[in-house]
Amino acid sequence: MHPEAAAMVPAARIGPSRVPAVTRMLSTGGLASDATESDEPKFLTAVGMYFDRAAKHSNASAEVLKHIKSTDSVLSVTFPMEKDGKTVMIRGYRSQHSRHRLPCKGGIRYSSAVDLQEVEALSALMTYKCAVVDVPFGGGKGGIMIDPAEWTEAELERITRRFTLELCQKNFIGPGVDVPAPDVGTGAREMGWIADTYxxxxxxxxxxxxxxxxxALSLGGVRGRTEATGLGVFYGIREFLGFPEVQERIKHHGKIEGTSVVVQGFGNVGYWASKFFESGGARIVGVVEHDVAVHNEAGIDVEQLSQWRKEHGTFRGFPDATVVEEPMRVLEAECDVLIPAALERQIGLRNAHRIKAKLVGEAANGPVTPGADEVLRASGKVIVPDLLLNAGGVCVSYFEWAKNLSHLRFGRMTKRWDERSKEQLLTLVEGNAGRPLSEVERRQLIHGAEEHELVYSGLEDTMIVACGETRQTANAKGIDYRTAAMANSINKIAASLAGSGSIFTHA
Structure with missing residues (x-):
């Protein structure tokens, strides 16, 4: 049996309050129009449910599983900030889920929806994500409960620096302790303020x-970091489409070229994922934002759409696609691949039965709830899980961290040596081949790798290996890809814990 067709988790494990909705959906062919948000577990609970499902297929003992699942430490701070002559209390969080490997790693998001449970859930996902792609970090995550659109740049800088001060004072930041990164609502600008304050x-x-x-590059950033998560999404889906069992299950030709894609969320991840799929020959037939969506079965020009939104602040009025005022209709449209790249819990019991995509690639963190995961798999969908698919960001963050510690740009020591070696070999081959190469051909063949090319190569290799490991475990155990990826993570973390031992082992 193909792993994605394996028996689903019994409804009883979802919890008493959610059994009726899930049961109704499965017994009626995936129809449960009365399912609501209250039928879904909270985000942190959902991550725990996925962990428990995978734990049964791991090699870890019950005691080690408890250790891995629990959060090591959480920082919660409040501080005053003046706005329009009034004092506003700002709340921020930083969660260090696991310190089995240091430093902890994870983004800082600015959103009015930030809360302690969300930060803990995201930090747990970061732990498993780092492990599944063999990045030697523990999981961390942070957030400040503000809507950045409501604050000026100067105010955001003061908030960021004050939050960084709190992290410094509590020893929640440092190259060997905890290393933040951008997330929803933040970018290179905020990371520059954090670095300067530290x-x-x-x-x-x-x-x-x-x-x-x-x-930013001028502050020690690495070329390729901005597009890293979107590129990782592209590499991951490309690999899964190449697996014969996936092609058979979703009746797909296995190539990017000609594949129809819907992307939800047109931020950094969604934009770059769309760009890479488009350059690979796919058709971006739909792009969904929180308030409006666009759809064109013939394909949407990603760059034109991006420029239109920059100029007008919305997709509305975009001339080369149908503007849809009910964005969820495009999320549920016919397509080969659906890429939810927005926020968590976007596909739940309320709409899982309406999803028509053949493959769902989770570019966001936790976009599919546990109940929806079961419904999608029961209806024949393939789900490529978030902890594997969106790991491109943390992979390239690892490269940036390593670059900063080495104080050396990638390729600086080897580029010219590689080019001279290739040129000597090419001269030797030309002498025996009988046809001299043109100058353009010669330059292409002897070209030494630039930093971004090395980063792309490292990310591609990482994703290929991790996808292969996930596939191998799924096929060997007859389980779905999410459970397989999580089981691999648990085994790797357990091995790390066993290798390091404990200061209390021989007490």
Missing amino acids: RNFNPQDVNGAACVTGK
């Missing part, structure tokens, strides 16, 4: 630039 409080730390990743 440097001012730690002027003797020669590795201070490695306290945060996702920085």
Whole structure:
């Protein structure tokens, strides 16, 4: 039996309050129009449910599983900020889910929806994500409960620096302790403020630039970081479409070219994923935002759409596609691949039965709830899970961190040597081949890798290996890909814990 067709988790494991909705959906062919948000577990609970499902297929003992699942430490802070002559209390969080490998790693998001449970859930996902792609970090995550659109740039800078001060004082930031990165509502600008604040409080730390990743190039960033998560999504889906069992299950030709794609969320991840799929020959037939969507079965020009939104602030009026005022209709449209790249819990019991995509690639964190996961798999969909598919960001963050610690740009020591070696070999081959190469051909063949090319190569290799490991476990155990990826993560973390031992082992 194909792993995605394996028996689903019994409804009873979803919890008493959610059994009726799930049961109704399965017994009626996936129809449960009365399902609501209250039928769904909270995000942190959902992550725990996925963990429990995978734990049964891991090699870890019950005691080790408890250790892995629990959150190591959480910081919650409040501080005052003046706005329009009034004092506003700002709340921020940082969660360090696991310190089995240091530093902890994870983004900082600015959103009015940020809360403690969300941050803990995201930090747990980061732990499993790092493990599944063999990045030597523990999981962390942070957030500030604000809507960045309501604050000026100067106010956002003060908030960011004050939050960083809190992290410094509580030892929740540092190159070997905890390394933040961009997330929803943040970017290279905020990471630059964080790095500068850390440097001012730690002027003797020669590795201070490695306290945060996702920085601008001028501050020690790495080429390729901006598009890394979207590129990882592309590599991952490309790999899964190439698996014969996936092609058979979803009746797909296995190539990117000609594949129809719907993307939900047109932020950094959604934009770059769309760009890479488009350049690979796919048709971007739909793009969904929170208030409106666009659809064109012949394909949407991603760059034109991006420019239109930059100029007009909305998709409305875009001339080369149908503007849909009910965006969820496009999320549920016919397509080969659906890429939810927005926020968590976008596909739940309320709409899972209406999803028509053949493959769902989770570019966001936790976009599919546990109940929806079961419904989608029962209806023949293939789900490529978030902890594997959107790991491109943390992979390239790892490269940036390593670059900052080495104080050396990738390729600087080897580029010219590689080019000279290739040129000598080419001269030798030309002497025996009888046809001299043109100058353009010669330059292409001897070209030494630039930093972004090395980053792309490292990310591609990482995703290929992790996808292969996930597939192998899924096929060997007859389980779905999410459970397989999580089981692999648990086994790797358990091996790390066993290798390091405990200071209490021989007490």
